[in-house]
Amino acid sequence: AAPVHPVAAAPGHPAAPAPATAHSPNGPLRPLAALSAGRLATGDLVAAAKWGTDSPIDDPAREREVLSTVADQARQLGGDPAVTVRVFRDQIEANKAVQRGLYRRWDANPGQAPTERPDLQEVRKEINRVNGALVRALAGSARARSAPSCAPRLAAAAVRVRQERHLDGLHTAALARSLRSVCAGT
Ligand SMILES: C=C(O[C@@H]1C=C(C(=O)O)C=C[C@H]1O)C(=O)O
Numbered sequence: 001a002a003p004v005h006p007v008a009a010a011p012g013h014p015a016a017p018a019p020a021t022a023h024s025p026n027g028p029l030r031p032l033a034a035l036s037a038g039r040l041a042t043g044d045l046v047a048a049a050k051w052g053t054d055s056p057i058d059d060p061a062r063e064r065e066v067l068s069t070v071a072d073q074a075r076q077l078g079g080d081p082a083v084t085v086r087v088f089r090d091q092i093e094a095n096k097a098v099q100r101g102l103y104r105r106w107d108a109n110p111g112q113a114p115t116e117r118p119d120l121q122e123v124r125k126e127i128n129r130v131n132g133a134l135v136r137a138l139a140g141s142a143r144a145r146s147a148p149s150c151a152p153r154l155a156a157a158a159v160r161v162r163q164e165r166h167l168d169g170l171h172t173a174a175l176a177r178s179l180r181s182v183c184a185g186t
Helices: 029-050 060-076 081-107 120-139 143-147 151-164 169-177
Strands: none
Touching: 029 081, 029 120, 029 151, 029 169, 060 081, 060 120, 081 120, 081 169, 120 143, 143 151, 151 169
């Protein structure tokens, strides 16, 4: 098994608590954007793990497991399980959009296709860690997510993350997709 890529292994240290509002330029929304980008980076590894195998991009059983786990985690943290599940449905769609985009790229340019195959189970362990951090960041951002300033602040945070991580068009579009229901009432 190939080692987990460092970009995915350290998306803002997912095991640590979400940074406090005062230390984040965009308040508690910035970690949501950063963690979402970290989760999307795992999409590259998942695509590489599945490419050339029988494992389909869509794995509904794994998706159900993710959604039920994050709902439980949200309940334990005093978060909102319904909101958490809604956001994670978007996270999952965005992850699959990355995988599909990479498959298109690799089909069109076989020279760009991965030559190493990461272990999907190892990548999913990393995804689980990011999931836990995201659930925590969601639970800690209820006020910011329901404020009228949520959408512009979240958009600004996403732009910063795109710049910091030098995201390409595929990952930038997926980041927007992943954050679609973060702000209440959007
Ligand atoms: C990331 C994967 O691919 C898809 C996306 C998932 C996700 O974002 O959690 C879960 C299952 C798959 O439908 C995977 O198979 O683990």
